[in-house]
Amino acid sequence: MIRFLDAGESHGKALIAILDGLPSNFIVDIDYINDELKRRQTGYGRGERMKIEEDKIEILSGLRGRKTTGNPITMMIHNKDYEKWKNIIDREPEDKEKISIPRPGHGDLVGYFKYGTGDIRDSIERTSARETAIRTAVGALCKSILKEIGIDIRSKVNSIGNSYEEIVDLFDDSIYEKINNSSVRCYDEEIEKSFMKKIDICKEEGETIGGSVYISVKGVPIGVGSYSQWDRKLDAILSYGIMSLQGVKAIEFGNGLDLSLRGSSFNDEILYKDGRISRDTNNCGGIEAGVSNGEKIDIKVFIKPIPSIKKDIRTIDLKTREEKTTRYERSDVSAVVPASIILENIVAFYILKELLSKFPNDEFNDFKKAVKDYRDSVYIK
Structure with a gap:
């Protein structure tokens, strides 16, 4: 079983993760992980923070040379913005400096009462989406392992606001190249203009905007997951x-x-074509009864507008209970584009975790062989 914990604050020294349970003898491509971190940082609607950080992963343990050893892997991403914030982050604040005005839609209010530190800053630092950088790095390592055993994960932006683009086959390389070259990760030029216009309008009005992401996973064999519990x-x-x-x-x-x-129309009829069991439709999204059925796993994810807006909305001061208007801290206009990349890597971790549960192995080549042998036994012509 693989598992990980991550730690770090948005403006702290670094983000750290410890990933445990990966098989030994897998050759880690650091450049691939850094490319995924770069993909996460790009996209239309990103804020000023992305101009500051140039995320690079440092691996502190679990490798010898470039190969995994089977030991826990420690990853670190240094926060460049820490230098500007260390006088705030590294000392106890005076009472007059403590933040007590919560922003609706954030973890400010709930964190204030749950942990009782008396300063919303502590909640802000950990609930920030900055944490997704280290999760992307963990997932990128998992995704590179999946690629080696024939599993590919791709995504696109499906909508910005109420503007939608049709679902397409993400494994058509010519289409996916257009998606990856688009600043809003879509393939249709007119839809791209529509997405960008909506983001531009929100930026001018001090607003933010949500949307949805489409993720498709190809190559997961029949039988991953279980309905037993x-x-x-x-x-x-x-x-x-x-x-x-x-x-x-x-x-x-x-x-x-x-x-x-x-x-009658939702059920995906079971067929036998070209020596394998297949479907003409995929309405169930590649999972039946909690178990993969060999088709692509198709997922749509819906993302709310970022709650950090420049417009005044009502809140209160938790110390005085007086009515106030919300505070603003720097923010993206839309998180949908980076979310598509982050979600690819989140999905990769859980797919790999379930595969290692089904095919438990301490060594990568044994794991790879076990998956191949299983595929061969399932898809006999």
Whole structure:
């Protein structure tokens, strides 16, 4: 079983993760992990913080040369912005400096009462989406392992506000190249202009905007996950990870929210083509009864507008209970574009975790062989 913990504050010295349970003898590509971190930082609607940070991963343990040893892997990303904030972060604040005006939509109010430090700054530092940088690094390592065993994870922006783009096959390389070259990660030029215009309008008005992301996973064999217990179902496990991302409010697998479909049209008929079991449709999104069925795992994720807005909205001072207007701290206009990259890597961690549960191995080549042998036994012509 693989697992990880991460730590660090938004403006602290660094973000750190310890990833445990990876098999030995996998050759780690540091450049690939850094490329994923760079993908996370780019995109239309990003804020000033991304101009400051140039995220690079440093691996402190768990490798010898470039190979995993089977020992826990420690990852670190240094925060460049720490130098500007260390006088605030590294000392006890005076009472007059403590923040007591919570911003609606953030963790400010709940953190203030849950942990009782008397300063909302402590909640701000940990609830910040800055934490997703280290989670992206963890997921990128997992995604590189999945690629070696024939599993690919791709994504696109599905909507910004109420402007939608049609779902396409992300594994058509010509289409996916257009998506990766788009600053809003879509393939249609007119839709791209529409997405950018909505973001521009929100920026001018001091607003933010949400949207949705489409993720597709190709190559997961039949039989990953389980219906034997409620907490082993693959769609439940993926939902758990996806919902942990800041701003995510809803998830759809396949066409599960299409209310126009009836049972006869929603069910994906089982066929036998070209020596394998297959489907002509994928309304269930590649998972039945909590178990992968060999088709692509298709997920749509819906992301709320970022709550940090320049417009005044009502709140209170928690010390005096007087009515106030909300504070503003720097923010992106939209988090949908970077969320698509972060979600690819979150999904990668949970897919790899379930595969290692099904094919437990301490050594990578044994793991790879076990997956291949299983595929061969399932897809016999």
